[in-house]
Amino acid sequence: MSTPHAILIALLEKPSSGYDLARRFDRAIGYFWHATHQQIYRELGRMVDAGWVSVIEDDAAAATRKKVYCVLPVGRNEVVRWARETPLDLDSRNVFLLKLRADAVIGPLGLANELERLIGENRARLAVYREIEQRDFGGASLTRGQQIQYAILKAGILTQEMWLAWAAEVRPLVDPAAAQ
Known part of the structure; x- marks a missing residue:
């Protein structure tokens, strides 16, 4: 996935200002795709230049001096093209697994503290996912879009549970001490 496509998808979900989009990346989208505020603003400028998005001119946006971005048909078509044509990368670049391989070859590298930190982070993320599940998907009747969003959340939950x-x-x- 590329940052421009993640931004386009987020804007297709809801036209947003750069600030609001960055906040969405910090909260929900950022759990599976990270982008800095600087990257988001830089990509928004590029997408305007490419004709993928435009700035909505309305009274509310003018009063706050916020630029609200929406996806144009060309941008939507780009998302469709990208989704259909971009192959998935099976090489997942997990640095801890690489360090673990080094530990297997070289000998103990003292990875216990890093593993404990990762366990804590994954437990915290799982807790957030569970909170989102309770808050957003507790209802009996979900639209197709909500069912897809819930399926994505469940993938995150299962990934965290499997990793833990x-x-x-x-x-x-x-950590040989943990074995005893």
């Missing part, structure tokens, strides 16, 4: 189970198996290998 894996980390519990690895913990004794990187």
Whole structure:
């Protein structure tokens, strides 16, 4: 996934100012695609130049001096093209797994503290996902769009649960004290 396409998708969900878009990336979207505020503003400028998005001119936006961006048909077509044509990358670049391989080859590298930090971060993220699940998807009747969003959230929940189970198996290998 590329940052411009993540931004286009977010804007297709809801036209937004750069500030509001950055806040959405900080909260929800950022759990699976990270972009800095600077990247977002830079990409918005590029997308305006490319004709993918435009700035909505309305009285409310003019009063606050906010630029509200919306996706133009060319931008929507770009998302469709990207979604259909871009192959998935199976090489997941997980740095901790690479460090673990180094530990296997070189010998103990003292990865226990880093693993514990990652376990804590993954537990915290799982807790956030569970809160979102309760807050947003507790209703009995969900639209198709909500069902898809919930399916994405469930993928995140299952990923966190699987990673935490894996980390519990690895913990004794990187921290011999944990094995006792």
